[in-house]
Amino acid sequence: MCRLEGPVRDRSTLHTMPLRMLAWAVDHPGPVDGDPLARVEKPVPEPTGAQVRVRVRVCGVCRTDLHLAEGDLAPRRFGVTPGHEIVGTVDALGPEVSRWRVGDRIGVPWLAHTCGVCRFCTSGRENLCLDPRFTGWDVDGGYAEFALVEESYAYALPDTFDDVEAAPLLCAGIIGYRALLRANLPEHGRLGIYGFGGSAHITAQIALARGARVHVMTRSTEAQALALELGATSAGDAAASPPEPLDAAILFAPVGSLVPPALSALDRGGTLAIAGIHLSDVPALDYQRHLFEERTLLSVTANTRHDGEAFLSEAARIGVRVSAVAYPMDAADAALRDLRHDRVNGAAVLVA
Ligand SMILES: [Zn+2]
Ligand SMILES: [Zn+2]
Numbered sequence: 001m002c003r004l005e006g007p008v009r010d011r012s013t014l015h016t017m018p019l020r021m022l023a024w025a026v027d028h029p030g031p032v033d034g035d036p037l038a039r040v041e042k043p044v045p046e047p048t049g050a051q052v053r054v055r056v057r058v059c060g061v062c063r064t065d066l067h068l069a070e071g072d073l074a075p076r077r078f079g080v081t082p083g084h085e086i087v088g089t090v091d092a093l094g095p096e097v098s099r100w101r102v103g104d105r106i107g108v109p110w111l112a113h114t115c116g117v118c119r120f121c122t123s124g125r126e127n128l129c130l131d132p133r134f135t136g137w138d139v140d141g142g143y144a145e146f147a148l149v150e151e152s153y154a155y156a157l158p159d160t161f162d163d164v165e166a167a168p169l170l171c172a173g174i175i176g177y178r179a180l181l182r183a184n185l186p187e188h189g190r191l192g193i194y195g196f197g198g199s200a201h202i203t204a205q206i207a208l209a210r211g212a213r214v215h216v217m218t219r220s221t222e223a224q225a226l227a228l229e230l231g232a233t234s235a236g237d238a239a240a241s242p243p244e245p246l247d248a249a250i251l252f253a254p255v256g257s258l259v260p261p262a263l264s265a266l267d268r269g270g271t272l273a274i275a276g277i278h279l280s281d282v283p284a285l286d287y288q289r290h291l292f293e294e295r296t297l298l299s300v301t302a303n304t305r306h307d308g309e310a311f312l313s314e315a316a317r318i319g320v321r322v323s324a325v326a327y328p329m330d331a332a333d334a335a336l337r338d339l340r341h342d343r344v345n346g347a348a349v350l351v352a
Contacts, residue, residue, distance in 0.1 A: 018043035023144030024332045025079040029071030032340045036069045037143075037333050040079070044146050047094035051148045054108060059142030060085025060167035061327075061335045061348035062198070063254065064110070067278045068137060069336055076138045082332075083142030083350070084110040084135035085170040087163045091146070099151045105163075107155040107312075108147060109170045111302055112139050127178075127302040134302075143332050143350065155308055158316035165322040168198050168347035169315055170308075176203030176250070177311035179275040179300045183248035185212060192216075192246040194238070194262050195253030196223040197339075198347030199275060202320055203250065204230055206311075209318040215242035217262075218253070222345040226323060241265060250275055256282040263290040263297060271296040326351050 020041045027038035047053045065082040067073040086108035090100050100106060114121050114129035121129050135141045139148070157166045176199040185191050188211040193200050196218040204214050208231045216227035216235040224235035234243050239258060245267035251258055251274045259282045262272050272295070285291060323346025327335040335348045 018046070020044065021145035023081045023140070024083075025081055026068055026075050027079065029069060029075060032066065032070055032333075032336050035333055036071075037082070037336070039330075042081070042140070042144065045140065045148045047092050047097070047148055049094045050096040050151045051094040052090050052097055052100050052106070052151050052154065053092040053146055053148055054086060054088030054106060055091045055146055056086055056088045056142045056144060056352050058087045058163040058167045058352065059083040059329075059350045060170060060172065060198070061332070061339060061350060062171045063339065064171070064277050065136065066336050066339055067254070070340075072278045073137070080137065081140040081142075081144050081147075082136040083144070083147075084108070084137075085167045085172070085349075086135070086142030086147055086149075087157065087166045087170070088142070088147065097151050100154065105157055106149070107157045107166060107170045108135055108142060108149040109153065109155065109174065109308060110134050110136070111305065111308075112153055113150055124306075125304070127304050127307070132302070143329070145352065153305065155312060158312060160316050160319065161322070164324050164326055164349050164351065167349045168202065168322055168324055169312060169320075172199035172347055173202045173315060173320070174303050174308045174311050175199055175275055175300065176252070177206060177314075178303045178307045179203065179250045179273045180206060181307070182271075182298060182300050183250050183273040184271045184296075185210075185248040187211060189213075189247035190215070190244055190267075192242050192249035192262065192265055193227075194218070194249065194251045194258050195255070196220065196227050197252065197344065200250070200252040201226060201230065201323055201346055202315070204232060205318065205320045206314060208232075213244075215244070215246065217242065220342050220345070226345055230321070246270055249273070252276065254279050256280040259283070259297070260285060260290055263295055266295045268293040269295070271298065274299045322347065324349050
């Protein structure tokens with residue numbers, strides 16, 4: 001379904017009519033099988049200030065897009081275009097841009113803007129900024145032909161990754177990397193990974209390259225096979241007990257009922273990091289079994305630009321393999337349905 005949105009001009013102003021583009025918009029958040037997204041026309045955005053415009057080549061499909069489409073995350077703006085793993089070519093520059101040139105390949109991530117002056121921004125924790133903006137939530141994202149980004153929030157992308165491989169790095173990769181840092185995995189430690197999709201399969205490779213033993217718990221047998229192929233020590237069902245106690249664990253599946261078994265799987269002093277922006281309710285915990293002996297339970301919230309730069313350079317250095325399933329941009333709704341129903345092994349991406 002296609003409908004018009006944006007300024008309507010009469011014939012006398014036809015010469016100022018902005019060029020229009022096709023985009024997906026969150027139309028009526030709800031179950032993904034009820035088509036919550038609509039294909040719409042929007043004006044091609046014009047960069048101002050320090051913004052650059054990219055022509056979208058590939059946009060990754062992140063679980064956060066699914067939470068937004070299904071209404072788990074309240075939309076911050078009606079009709080916002082989702083998508084925050086954008087690989088594109090710079091095609092127009094705002095007047096204050098100095099970092100990029102037309103033709104550069106850049107990545108546009110989740111973090112679109114931070115205030116720069118709050119107590120978190122000024123203490124190296126811009127991921128906790130009090131007044132942030134996010135791509136594909138506050139500002140239009142990459143399920144479209146064009147998108148805008150403030151120049152200092154875009155990333156240069158290592159040449160070792162093609163467009164399809166690079167897209168999932170921009171959120172799935174970076175968030176997983178921050179989750180790994182937060183999980184406090186010791187050198188050559190034992191890491192548990194709960195859920196094994198776009199983010200987890202990249203994070204597992206970082207941990208393995210650092211010498212960790214990685215145990216993967218996921219209900220998908222295809223994902224278990226991918227985990228073993230990438231070098232995981234074991235792969236079992238979603239709530240299975242790993243074969244050895246864990247120094248650290250990361251919960252990627254948005255499933256609160258996995259928190260107790262993941263905490264039980266920790267060794268004394270271990271840490272469980274929850275990587276997602278949304279989690280179903282966590283059941284009651286038993287203090288003795290789940291938290292005593294200095295087990296730590298913590299969350300991961302967005303990322304700093306420093307996390308992003310550090311991750312992209314490490315991913316390029318160790319040669320992370322990205323398992324991506326490509327869909328045409330026209331099939332964003334089908335990609336979200338497949339993600340919802342665990343039919344994507346690795347990361348889904350939309351190709352323009
Ligand atoms: Zn701030
Ligand atoms: Zn994301």
